Amino acid sequence: MKNVISKLAATTALVVGLSSSAWAQVEVEWWDFLAGGDGVRMKALIDEFNAEHPDIEISGTTLEWGLPFYTKVRTAVAVGQGPDIMTYHLSRLPLALEEDVLSPISEEDLETAGISKGDFFEASIRAASTDDGQLMAIPFDIHSIVAHYNRTALEGTKWLDGDGNLTNLNSIEAMTEMLTWAKENGFSDPLSYQTSGGGGTWRMFYTLLSQQGGEILTDGEVMAGDNFDKAVTAIQTLADWRSQGLIPEQASYEAGVALFSGKKAVLHFNGVWEVPTFKDQTEAGTLGFEWFANEVPQMMDQPATWADSHAFAIPNDPEMSDEMRNAVLTVIGWMQEHSLAWAGAGHIPAYKPTVQSAEYAALEPNATYASLADNAAFDPRSKIAGVASPIYDAVDNLIAPAVHGFLSAEDAAAQMKAQLQGLLN
The missing domain is CATH 3.40.190.10 (Periplasmic binding protein-like II)
Incomplete structure (x- = not known):
């Protein structure tokens, strides 16, 4: 009897072993x-x-x-x-x-x-x-900033077409006109985004630079040729909007989102990753207005968006x-x-x-x-670029202060050029 049990145990162990091997993950x-x-x-x-x-x-x-x-x-x-x-x-x-x-x-x-x-x-x-x-x-994906907007507020204006999409925003002047209109109609911070950190400011700056056909790096040189002037134009555009009260002062990422959902901003330039936030608020009935999102309008020479x-x-x-x-x-x-x-x-x-x-x-x-x-418009192909890179630091330390009036656009671009070039040499 003992031998029978031993053989049975051995057979069971063999079967289990074969089974484990067959289903090994x-x-x-x-x-x-x-x-x-x-x-x-x-x-x-x-x-x-x-x-x-x-x-x-x-x-x-x-x-x-x-x-x-x-x-x-x-x-x-x-x-x-x-x-x-x-x-x-x-x-x-x-x-x-x-x-x-x-x-x-x-x-x-x-x-x-x-x-x-x-x-x-x-x-x-x-x-x-x-x-x-x-x-x-x-x-796996392409993620970019998009223009989240308050459809309800823009209903009946020249900035919304028959399908409910943004229109007539094909220049900086046109965008400024629309933001000024929003300011005059009760939106305290017409265009919201993260203005206090390198992430949000970089995405806005790089979008405006890229829409001019500008490059941060050309054959190893930072802001070569007229790219310097294009960078100054991008910085000055944001600084002008700030001085006119069209973008918020020192808004954190969370504050930028809240300004839009709280109907203080008519536009919110932020990543596609915030689409679920506004969808969820719409479904819960807590947003209080009709929301939609489009590609960031082409306000300069060519269509381009940070991505x-x-x-x-x-x-x-x-x-x-x-x-x-x-x-x-x-x-x-x-x-x-x-x-x-x-x-x-x-x-x-x-x-x-x-x-x-x-x-x-x-x-x-x-x-x-x-x-x-x-x-x-993907980030420059360089060891100094990309997520959590020296470029983000330079934007945080130079471009963001320039947007808020603590530094001229020219000085910010010049210091950024020197700082980044030094990292490449």
Whole structure:
């Protein structure tokens, strides 16, 4: 009897062992910096992926956005303790290349993921590649600032067309006229955005610079040639609006949002990521007016809007197995095919089949401002640019004070030019 039990136990152990092997999961370690609504949506996508893939399990970790995230990545990859996949801002790509923290993405990798470069908007693929065209990350979205606006207040004015979209704002003078009208009609801060920090000010400044065809960096030179004058024009435009009381004094990010939702601003230039905020307030009946969002109007020579992309990147790990890399690529391909859920966060998916779908066409206001994907002005390709970079510091320390009258536009541009050039030399 004892022998029978022993044989039964051995057989059971063998079956369990074979079963465990047959159903062994590849555990993919995932790092991201996604909080708030972005974080909720990404977690839902991860949960859905895990439910559909018994052979792959994503184990996700969310780290602090900005410099802490990228410092952690750099340190972890250097000692071979990085994740298997991570989210990455494409504006940080030049610095990532210098730090050698990313693994190149080959054509074979794309085939494994079931995607191709042609599936993505050209601007995002360009931002995800080296100067010679080597793909280093796979874009997931294009996120930009948009013009959130109070439709109710603009109803019946010349600045709203028959479809309820912004119109007749095709110059700085026209925008100033509309903001002045709003000021005279009870809006204390007609155009709100984050005026106290480098993030909001940089996005506004870079949009105005890019609409002039201006560049921060040209062949390694900061504000070369007439780019200096274009930078001065962009700074002076914001300073003029501030001196006329058309934008708020020293508004924090949260204050900029509150000025719009509290009907103190008729326009709010902020990221697409705030679309869910105003949608939620509309559905809850707490906003108090009809809201919509368009691409930032072309007020200067050409259409252009500051933009960045969240992308998926594979850390540079020579020890990564083929099995793990294939699992990671499976994750990336699946996420692209399910990126309509990500669009719910306001972002424009970088994956064109999603944007070209009937489901996306019905998603508003996203479908209306999707045109900005063709006019996306990504940060300069430089180690001094991108999220939490020296350029953001220079904007915070020089351009923001100039906008608020503590420094002339010319002095701010000159000091920024000297400061950034010194970092490149």
